[in-house]
Amino acid sequence: MRENGRVGYAHLLTVPNPRHVDSLVDYFSRGAKPSSQWRFGVEIEHIPVSNDGSDAPVPYEGERGIEALLSALEPYYDGDAEYREDGHLVGLSRPGCVVSLEPGSQVECSLGVVRDRQGFEDLYRRFRAEVDPIAERLGFRLVEYGYRPAGSYADVGVNPKERYAVMNTYLGRIGQCGPMMMRSTASTQISIDYRDESDAIAKIRLGTAIGPILAYFFRNTPVFEGSPNRLPLRRQRIWDWLDPQRTGLTPGLFDDGFGWEDYAVDVLSTPLMVADVSRTPEVEGPEGKQVFIAWHENAGDIYPDRRLNDAEIAHILTTHFNDVRLKNYIELRHWDSLPMQRAGRLLEIVGGIFYDPDRFTRLTGFLDGIDEENVLQTKADLQVRGGQACPYGRPLDFWRQVLGAEDTMDGLPGDPENTGRFQD
Template sequence: MARRITYAHLLTKPNPKHVDSLLKFFENGRSKRGTGGFGVEIEHLPVHNGDDTAVSYYEPNGIETLLKRIAPYYDADKEYWENGHLVGLARKGIAVSLEPGGQVECSLGILKTPEELLTIYRAFRRDVDPVLDELGFRLVNYGYQPKSSFADVPVNPKDRYDAMTRYLGRVGQFGPCMMRCSASTQVSIDYVDERDSIDKMRLGTIIGPILAWYFRNTPYFEGEPNPWPLLRQRMWDYLDFQRTNVIPGLFDDRFGWEDYAYDVLSTPLMFADLTHTPEAEGLSGKELHHPAFYENAADVYPDRELNPYEINHIISTHFNDVRLKNFIELRHWDSLPIARAERLTEIIASLFYVPQNRERLESYFEGTREEDVFEAKAMLQARGAQAAPYGQPLEFWKEFLGLEGLLADEPGDPNHPDVFQA
């Protein structure tokens, strides 16, 4: 097997019943089509109209007020409350949730074609924009807050985020920044079997940094011009290496679902979530969500098969560039305006779902190693537009990946942080 050896494996090995639970979860995620279908998540940064500073959940006419005002447009039985506060909404095709710093995430799908993205997203904006106008703020698409520092943004009222703050405030370099001020676009694709999923995860891991360059959208960091060519990559790569970056062993020929399950289950959880664990009934909110600096899943969850909520939580404590759930989640990109998000989804469709394109890419990248991906990512960070990831200049990749028409310059207008300047 392709398993790595880390200190985590020497503490408590994965429970075999937990491993089987993840393998069944992945198996049940198999798509009968495998030739289409997307999920797109776009996170938005809330900023005041007057000065572009961050809007918090708690302030008068803030994020909580926004959610309550748009709640009538969503299904009453799909409202999500925590500690007496509304934190999520859903209806067919759209789910609205919150990231730690009040970032408003709009999850759209399942989409059959990239073109459907714009239609569904417009329905979201049709409901939310008139309310935003009345409340005096807007939702912008940047990878990081344009004016505010992480220290100025309170965490929203989910217990999990208190626990996460306690963990990420003690490891890595960018934990509080990522939680409170960053925003992303993520595209999910399907798979037909284990081999198909691993091949797509490898391909997504290889080309993701290049696509991130062409879809970068972070002019600002902590109220100043952003000093890093790819801030989102920089934040995640320096966050907590045992749960970020490239999946360990992914490029080993023997790598499979069991190896991925073993890695996920062996790593400390960051924080435990026992809200859907029947054996934990009666515990307080802080006990149901607590930091897990050393505890992995076997230390936290009972000796039985895991339920879907527990599985999703365990996987969600890993933030690899590409993440396997019961779908494949590509996580490289900054928050994008809808036209750019649609273009990104079109490119993903072309590269992963058009057989001749995928075969061409897999043939070209045959033999690529984990360290090659690390080198490509480091080169993009160090040399920016002059980088030559995988030995080729960016102009080569622009043509090879079908990115014609995309600008190579950093987007953004400092006077209008919600407008992409084409």
């Protein structure tokens, strides 16, 4: 598909529609920004738990549920930018803050665009100042852990978002980890900008390589299904086993010449899982549905033979859950949900790594020559050996220093390697 004759990964996969590939490449290109405009986006997912001493899950429905929380929050947000599905309130928006729900009614706040840690903390404090008193009045609180602190995932219902009903059916047929992810996990995600294609791929590679190390330093899952958690990267383990077609590492990422087109080919060649034709006037789904399951169909089977619009592209990209995801920015997705001070410190570290040219060059030099197998080995090494792991042949103290993470305190109560808890 490339004019230079390089086939890339198209020969390994169902060859997607060339117009669709061009659409995604153009979308990535339009996200490029000069370094003077580089900023951050931060997303933190919160697990709602009962205040009755049980830490039990909080349902979406009812006078003391998550819909009641969103309804009480409405006056603080733009009434013209609320999100409803089948008459149910599922999200709110205003400049600088979008509140949405994950499948198990985890409450996510997306904050940005921010210049620095202070900008993030200002927005986050406002969000918590508004939401916490309401939740307290309703009898629950929002906690920041990588996994729900009490109860089984099987006891948690899926909220009314149509997309999640489809995901529940699809992932529920694949294995246990899909329902676990949907109902009981929570994350911190940081988004960064890129200058051009070369810069984007270099950042995705570095983020993929160091993400597990930072995830270990910032791990925050003390309990799993009511017992002390024994896997340092528990949430990552769930995601890696979720659906190998759309999670983990991007195939071919570390190969010479990998570029935006290769990323597009991988995404477009993967079954959609969730098909959304709400912005596709030429297509009507089965029984008139706009959102429906796609067991085997990829984008070329669903969308017309034309350039994709931005809404279609955005949906297609969100059906992939790579450790580092490319949209018209780069989304770093490795980390457990974190309280504000830990998330703010992580944001500082990410900024120092990806936005300081000298440090970025130094780090990419340390990791020159690594491949997909090396990253998978590092993930396994951290899971099995914890503090004794040697990612890419170097001890964790080395990585603390070069990543600027010397002051991070990893470990939580219940963690067998506990070294003290980072205090807010």
